[in-house]
Amino acid sequence: MTYIVTDLCIKCKYMDCVEVCPVDCFYVGENMLVIHPDECIDCGVCEPECPAEAIKPDTEPDSDKWVEFNRQYSEAWPNITRKGEAPADADDWKDVPGKLEKYFSPKPGTP
Secondary structure, eight states, X not given: OOEEXXXXXXXXXXXXXXXXXXTOOEEEBSSOEEEOTXXXXXXXXXXXXXXXOOEEETTSTTOHHHHXXXXXXXXXXXXXXXXXXXXXXXXXXXXXXXXXXXXXOOXXXXX
């Protein structure tokens, strides 16, 4: 099992999860984070830290596409080991549906 980040993170990018990860398996994009599925040790400490509830175990239904999504972008984006600043409007984006199709950016972020 591994944990994955879903589209609920897009434009929220709170980064509380990064602070608690013991193995530094988060990678940063322009407007979201992902977890490298081969580096995650399945400890689960990140899941309750996410205010957007974007982190899920890969055992949930429909998680296969998110495992591959996280793998693809964790191999392209830089590793992040410290919590940064969340966007000022992060709370406004928490419950917005359809963020992947409308707002996802494949560009790497800055650690």
